[in-house]
Amino acid sequence: MLHLRGLSCRLIERTYPQRWIEHYNANGYALRDPIIGWCIEHVGTIRWSNPDLPDPYGIMERAAGFGLPFGASISLGPKDCRSIVSVARADRELEADELETLDNLGRHIHQLLPCELELTVKQREAIECVAAGMRMKQAAAFIGISDSALKIRFRSIREKLSARTNAEAIQRAKDYNLI
Template identity: 35%
Template sequence: MKTANRQEIATTLDELRAICDTGFALALHIRFTRPNILYRTYPQKWLDYYSDRGMMIEDPVVLWGLRETGMVRWADLPDPAGIVAEAEAFGLRNGLTCSVGPNSSRSISGFTRSSGPFSDGEAEHLLALTQRLHDMTENLSDL
C-alpha cells in the first residue's frame, strides 16, 4: 500500500475515534458473509459478550447492512432479539449504521457515542467516511 494511502486511512480512523467516543466497527468488503477487514473499537467486554452468544446472526444492524445501503439509526430498526438494547447496557448508545458497496463486496459500519444522537449532517458525514474507507481498502487484507 502506498504511504499516502496508509496515512489517509489512519487519519480517517482517527477522525472516527474523535467522533465516536464509545466506539465503532468497520466490516469492510464483506464477501460470502465474511469481511476482508474487520476493525472494532467497541469495549472488549461487549465484543466478548456479543461473540460468545453468536449475536451476529440475529443482529438487526448486520442484517440491515447486508440487505440495504445508506444509513439507519439503530433506534429505527426492529430488534426482536434485543441486541441493540443489550448493546446499550454496555454503553453503546445513539447507534448509527452505514452500508455501502455492491452485494459482492459490501462494507458496513456501526458508530456510537455518548453525547446524543448523530444529526442528519453528522450521519451523512459518517456515510461519506464509510464510503472513503471502502474505496481506500478495496485491495487490502488488513489495517
C-alpha cells in the same frame, strides 16, 4: 467497520468497549444482529433507534446496557462487496452533520478496499509454498528466487490482503479462496 466480500468478512475493525465486544462474541450476536442484517439487505444509513428495525433478540437493548444506546450505521457497495460502518454514542443521537461525516468516511474506506481480490501467479506460488509448510528459505529455493525477493513478495501479499503477518496473510488467502 466490516468489509464483506461474498460470504467472507475481509476486514473487521472494532473500537467499542471491550466488555461489549466480548459479550457480543460470546453470545454469537453477529448472525442475529439487526444492524448487520439490515446493512446486508440495504444500502444507506440507519439509526439504531429506527422503530422499523426488527430486533427479536433484543441485541440493540443489550448494546444500550453496555453504554451504546445511540448509534447509526451506513451500508455501502454491492451485495457481493459490502462495507458497513457503525458508530455509537452514549449521550445522544447522532446529528445530521455527524451522519454525513460517517457517510464520507465510509465511502473513503470502501474505496480503499478492493472488491476484486486476486493474487498474481508469483504471489500465489510463494504463498502456497509457505502455506504447505515450507520455511521461507526453503520456499525461496524451491521457487528459484532469493530470500529477499520472497520477502518482497510476501510484503506485497500482506498489503493486498490487509494482513499484519505472513500467517495472517495465509489464513486470509485461504478464507478468500485465493489458494
